Amino acid sequence: MITPVNAPVNAPVTVELALSPDEAANTASVERAACRAAGISHAQLQSLRLVRRSIDARGRYPIVRMLVALNETTNETTNETTHETTPAIPTQPPTSPTSQASQPRKxxxxxxxxxxxxxxxxxxxxxxxxxxxxxxxxxxxxxxxxxxxxxxxxxxxxxxxxxxxxxxxxxxxxxxxxxxxxxxxxxxxxxxxxxxxxxxxxxxxxxxxxxxxxxxxxxxxxxxxxxxxxxxxxxxxxxxxxxxxxxxxxxxxxxxxxxxxxxxxxxxxxxxxxxxxxxxxxxxxxxxxxxxxEAKSFALGVRVEHPQPLIDEMQYHHTPRNPHLPAASYSLTCQVADRGVYSFCMCPGGLIVPAATAPGEIVVNGMSMSRRDSPFANSGMVVEVTPEHYSPDDPLSALRFQQEVEQRTFAHSGHGTQEAPAQRLVDFIDGRSSTTIPKTSYIPGHVATNLHDILPAAISERLRRGLLVFGKQMRGYVTNEAVLVGVESRTSSPVRxxxxxxxxxxxxxxxxxxxxxxxxxxxxxxxxxxxxxxxxxxxxxxxxxx
Ligand SMILES: Cc1cc2nc3c(=O)[nH]c(=O)nc-3n(C[C@H](O)[C@H](O)[C@H](O)COP(=O)(O)OP(=O)(O)OC[C@H]3O[C@@H](n4cnc5c(N)ncnc54)[C@H](O)[C@@H]3O)c2cc1C
Structure with a gap:
């Protein structure tokens, strides 16, 4: 689709492109596709600027959608194309302070x-x-x-x-x-x-x-x-x-x-x-x-980790994934017994990390490097914590509830370290402790356990049912290779x-x-x-x- 901008000769036009990952990674292919979409010859192309880029993995093959802006030259003989894969980069550092005359500065x-x-x-x-x-x-x-x-x-x-x-x-x-x-x-x-x-x-x-x-x-x-x-x-x-x-x-x-x-x-x-x-x-x-x-609602649950190639296969329908595609991610959400169960802060190609802020508690979270090249995909998988777990009249009660779960998790793992309780996803759904845990990205190590013994029942049962729903939304998600690591409790503030x-x-x-x-x-x-x-x-x- 071509969107002409209301202006005379040489005005930029923006066009939308849908390219294969290989084409999208190749400057000449992008230029060719953009010229075709804009209805101009390559010789007429003066400059091309990428405005927006996203991956669309809904079809059988993933495609890269791009919005690009092109300028057409009026003089074909002097044409030298400039191709910016990104918009103009704001490089200026922040400007100097405006003066406050001679008053003392606030x-x-x-x-x-x-x-x-x-x-x-x-x-x-x-x-x-x-x-x-x-x-x-x-x-x-x-x-x-x-x-x-x-x-x-x-x-x-x-x-x-x-x-x-x-x-x-x-x-x-x-x-x-x-x-x-x-x-x-x-x-x-x-x-x-x-x-x-x-x-x-x-x-x-x-x-x-x-x-x-x-x-x-x-x-x-x-x-x-x-x-x-x-x-x-x-x-x-x-x-x-x-x-x-x-x-x-x-x-x-x-x-x-x-x-x-x-x-x-x-x-x-x-x-x-x-x-x-x-x-x-x-x-x-x-x-x-x-x-x-004031006490405030937050969300509580676990991190779930899959091998990244499994998520790539589920999302891109192919494995190994095309090297020009990023590690695949997902976003899942459902309602179970009137409460939201959802994935949170998904980290494709990332690591699960220990995010406690005091000795005597275990908290996990996720991070990744810029290349997102670890062999694991992890995500928070959490359930809304509503006032039934705390007292809205006591401003620190949601915080105390959160802290108790984190301390219970530490006590349960039993070694006085940051080794976190872990359970295979399939065992969690079946309600039994895992006997073995496959390798995960969590460096401090883990202790095989039954997470139902740590999480409050109203949370863990909803989480279990939510995971079953997600297994239907993403075929292959419920697998023996997936591991849950607990607890993900710092999703947002328990206090306002x-x-x-x-x-x-x-x-x-x-x-x-x-x-x-x-x-x-x-x-x-x-x-x-x-x-x-x-x-x-x-x-x-x-x-x-x-
Ligand atoms: C492992 C991890 C991964 C995350 N990944 C993402 C992500 O990918 N994308 C995203 O959008 N968000 C992510 N988040 C959440 C994001 O980091 C926070 O939402 C964001 O940093 C909040 O910003 P803030 O400035 O409000 O508070 P914070 O970033 O929490 O900063 C608060 C600062 O206050 C300081 N402080 C606390 N108490 C005191 C005190 N008494 N005296 C002096 N200083 C104090 C702390 O040391 C801290 O530096 C992640 C968080 C974690 C822990």
Whole structure:
């Protein structure tokens, strides 16, 4: 289909192409197909730009769908085609701050250097605010050593792990960058900022953009350097343990600073609380200081892992998969007894990782490298946790429920390590312990068990029935080669820190800005980053910055 753009000679036209993976990987083939679709000769083609790319595996053979924009030359003899597989790359670093005349600069304290915290910081320094980012964990490089100790020796550092440390939970994640929260902000702007800091420009065109854990840390480090270059300060090993509040009748009314673990105070004009969904001490601090919080639903289950070639075969109908196709993924969802059962954060070609944030608990999650080339495909497989499991009147009850399951999982595995309970999918459905577990990607190891003994019955029975439904949706999914590893419990925050819809300030505490996933206003890297930008913009106006 050709979409002519309303303009005279040489105006770009966009055309949709459906190509085989081999054709899509070959520049000359793409150009030929685009010229054919646009009705021009190859000699008339001046430039070609890829706008969008997705894999369509619904038919017998997978096809690559592309939207490309072409420019036609008016002079065939001087034709030299430029072919961009990606759009123009935004390479400019963030611009210098706009001056605040001679007034003292407003000081914004940001707690947490995850996507919410760092994107808020970037936005604020660009407007000329004085910004201090306080991060309990270590910088991305030092954090890698702590992750190695976690993987190989089961040492859980409560300040530096898969959830805590520079870049937050997103840094050593899968780095999937798609979000359903398109109404919450400028997704394209977030992706462009990531590209400007070193992410592959492919993320601007792919329908399912992905960076990969091996590349994300560098992007995070570059973002920090931009924040610092524009005058911001980032402090590591800076765990916030208390808040400095104004009170009236024992109730907090406004915040003007925070207290660090070393006893020092950091005072400012506003505090952004972007501490992520695993900062239980922050929720406890809020409860202790009478800062209103609410219990919130989340989801609980396991990771399910298949050999990647099996998923490729199910999705692409061929094995081995074409080398120009990415490792296949899936997304499954159904309702069982009035509750959602669904796949979550699917990691094709990835690894299951230990994501606990304190000793004495086991939590699993998934990540992958940019090439997605591990022989395993894992995904969270979770059931909605509804208020029947906690008390909506007790703000910390959903958190306690989550914590108890994680501690029970640790106790059940019995070795005092991060070895996780595992069970073949087929045995889980039949309700019996597995006697053997095939090799998985989970490095700390596993203990064969019956996961029904660990998960609450209302969750595990729905999970069992959901897996049976998924076995019908994807033929071959229920196989003896698939393994469940428990528990996947950090799907989203079990607590919300309520804020005003317009001012983004806490409903009772002026100048306190709950932000990102930990506050209950985001789920995933891009939506957390967008929330950070949104909160920063509101602060710029509220404090008349810039
Ligand atoms: C293994 C793994 C894989 C994931 N894969 C993906 C994926 O592929 N795609 C995706 O979109 N999402 C993924 N996620 C989820 C994603 O990482 C989060 O949704 C996102 O990082 C939330 O951003 P945030 O800034 O709100 O909080 P976080 O990223 O959690 O950042 C919070 C930060 O606050 C710091 N902090 C906490 N308490 C304190 C304190 N008291 N004092 C100072 N600092 C504190 C923490 O150390 C942390 O750095 C994954 C998560 C994990 C763990």
């Amino acid at each position: 000081h914004v304290i940001i707690v947490g250097s995850g996507p919410a915290g760092y994107f808020a910081a970037l936005e604020l320094v660009q407007h000329g605010a004085r910004v201090t980012v306080l991060e309990r964990g270590r910088d991305v490089r030092a954090r890698r050593r702590d992750l190695r100790a976690l993987m190989q020796q089961s040492i859980v550092d409560p300040d530096s792990n898969y959830c805590f440390g520079e870049g937050g939970a997103g840094t050593y994640s899968d780095g999937k960058l798609y979000t359903r929260s398109s109404k919450r902000g400028n997704i394209r702007g977030i992706l462009e900022t990531l590209v400007a800091h070193g992410a592959t420009p492919d993320i601007l065109v792919d329908a399912h953009p992905h960076i990969g854990s091996n590349k994300l840390w560098q992007v995070v480090q570059n973002i920090r350097e931009s924040i610092e270059r524009l005058g911001g300060e980032v402090r590591f090993g800076a765990r916030v343990v208390d808040v400095v509040l104004n009170q009236l009748g024992g109730r907090p009314t406004s915040i003007h600073g925070v207290v660090l673990a070393d006893g020092s105070e950091v005072l400012g004009d506003a505090v952004i609380l972007a501490t992520g969904h695993s900062a239980r001490d922050i929720y406890e601090l809020c409860a202790a200081r009478n800062i209103a919080i 820190i309520p804020r005003d819809r317009t001012t983004y300030q806490h409903v009772h505490v002026t100048n306190l800005y709950p932000c990102g996933e930990g506050a209950g206003y985001a789920g995933g890297i891009v939506s957390a980053a967008m929330d950070g930008v949104n909160v920063a913009k509101v602060i710029v106006t509220a404090l008349a910055i810039g």
